[in-house]
Amino acid sequence: MPATPYLLSFDHVGSPESGYITSTQLADNIPFVIKRVFWTQGTPPETTRGHHANMATEEVLVALTGSIKVLIDTGHARQEFELTHPQQGLYVPAMCWVELRFSEGATALCLTSTDYSKKDYIRDYAYFKKLTTHGAL
Template sequence: MMSLIKLIDLPDLGDDRGGLVAIESNQSVPFEVKRLYYIFNTTDRPRGFHAHIELKQLAICLKGSCRFILDDGKSKEEILLDTPLQGLYIDGVVWREMHDFSEDCVLLVLASEHFSEADYIRDYQDFLKAVQNENRI
């Protein structure tokens, strides 16, 4: 797996009454959470198609499933998220696409920063240039 991406097992605190996962900044999530959002009702439309410059994210599929395609400028990797007990941690300049949302998919994303359009790279060629420049340093 790319060094800027990893699957994180979330603490399963459930018992015979049902499932429970506690998510805490700088504990189960490797950064301070400043923003969260969730995606739902997105069955036939891929999403993402961008990278971030500074933002760290943890994506958790609370219900259903979806497939991520992640690209660090050198290699691509596909990851299926289909359990609320794991989160996909993405750090650094990584192009991300989300595909194949199940009908019941609810994807929660925790972010290290508040929304800033300046942190987005929305053009794939600009992303490749940014990765090349980052590797020269």
């Protein structure tokens, strides 16, 4: 059975008067060892990003600013999530097709379990469905 995407919360301290600090607190609530960190910004709201799955890479997505609508397809079920604040992340297991829509001015932070490898990406949805529904992994 494939792993299931889920929301997780990050530790944060502060106040409206002084601002907030949000932390993974030694990454205790991240379900993998973090190998890479990247962020995406400046995406027009009418653009959908993603359109891929990763063979091995697990991710945690965070909306640092703005909001991000995330569609995840495991090959067996589709789920929609909306990330609206930086104290919340979305765990995305390997072998999940992901599509993202950003609000105006949104910035996404991504923590991953692997370094970047072009070979890890599946960019053909029909091929992804074949792999996930026929057990061809």
